[in-house]
Amino acid sequence: MHIAIAGNIGSGKTTLTKMLAHRYGWTPRFEPVDNNPYLEDFYADMKRWSFNLQIYFLNKRFKEVVEIANSKETIIQDRTIFEDACIFAPNLHGQGMMSDRDFQNYKDLFDLMMSLVKLPELMIYIRSSIPTLVAQIQKRGREYEQTMRLDYLEGLSRRYEEWIADYKGPLIVVDGDHCKFGDNPEDFKQVTDMIDAKLFGLFPME
Numbered sequence: 279m280h281i282a283i284a285g286n287i288g289s290g291k292t293t294l295t296k297m298l299a300h301r302y303g304w305t306p307r308f309e310p311v312d313n314n315p316y317l318e319d320f321y322a323d324m325k326r327w328s329f330n331l332q333i334y335f336l337n338k339r340f341k342e343v344v345e346i347a348n349s350k351e352t353i354i355q356d357r358t359i360f361e362d363a364c365i366f367a368p369n370l371h372g373q374g375m376m377s378d379r380d381f382q383n384y385k386d387l388f389d390l391m392m393s394l395v396k397l398p399e400l401m402i403y404i405r406s407s408i409p410t411l412v413a414q415i416q417k418r419g420r421e422y423e424q425t426m427r428l429d430y431l432e433g434l435s436r437r438y439e440e441w442i443a444d445y446k447g448p449l450i451v452v453d454g455d456h457c458k459f460g461d462n463p464e465d466f467k468q469v470t471d472m473i474d475a476k477l478f479g480l481f482p483m484e
């Protein structure tokens with residue numbers, strides 16, 4: 279089974295992935311940040327590095343999709359291929375940081391891959407406002423992310439909302455502004471109650 283966690287930069291996907299993997303005994307797949315060869319350069323000059331970074335992520339994420347499809351385990355994935363292709367890449371193109379031909383080239387490759395990709399059995403979307411995201415990005419203090427422009431984050435946020443409004447598979451939305459699952463066990467229980475109800479058809483118990 280494939281469970282996916284989606285959400286904007288700094289929404290807490292990694293924390294939630296770890297907590298749910300622990301709680302349900304699922305196998306986590308994290309977004310590899312530390313040995314990403316493009317990320318720092320990308321944040322310093324998005325126009326120059328956007329295409330390289332998108333191809334890097336597409337390749338990594340597609341590998342994961344194939345691995346998940348071939349696995350008998352339940353895998354929980356921190357960010358999905360859909361977010362790269364439906365949110366990050368079009369946002370870079372829309373904001374003038376990826377050329378038309380690079381975007382078209384990327385999209386053709388993604389469309390081909392999509393013919394082999396299934397939707398996850400459950401998508402968990404963490405919805406957070408811009409102030410919450412900014413606070414969390416500042417708090418974790420990755421140096422290269424500190425130069426991020428507000429309109430970049432806002433553009434992503436808009437595209438996340440459009441994408442999720444149109445999303446066709448099983449879906450849970452977590453309110454990242456109020457549901458502090460990482461700090462508060464009661465809030466984490468709200469999330470697991472929603473998951474239990476959706477996956478196992480159980481009613482949440484008080």
Ligand SMILES: Nc1ncnc2c1ncn2[C@@H]1O[C@H](COP(=O)(O)OP(=O)(O)OP(=O)(O)O)[C@@H](O)[C@H]1O
Nearest residue numbers: 285286287288289290291292293309311335362366
């Ligand atoms: N397709 C993409 N295009 C551009 N940047 C990307 C893409 N996918 C991921 N990133 C960037 O890679 C980094 C990934 O970091 P990380 O895995 O901590 O994700 P995050 O979105 O910040 O997660 P969290 O919700 O856990 O805070 C972030 O700076 C994110 O914006």
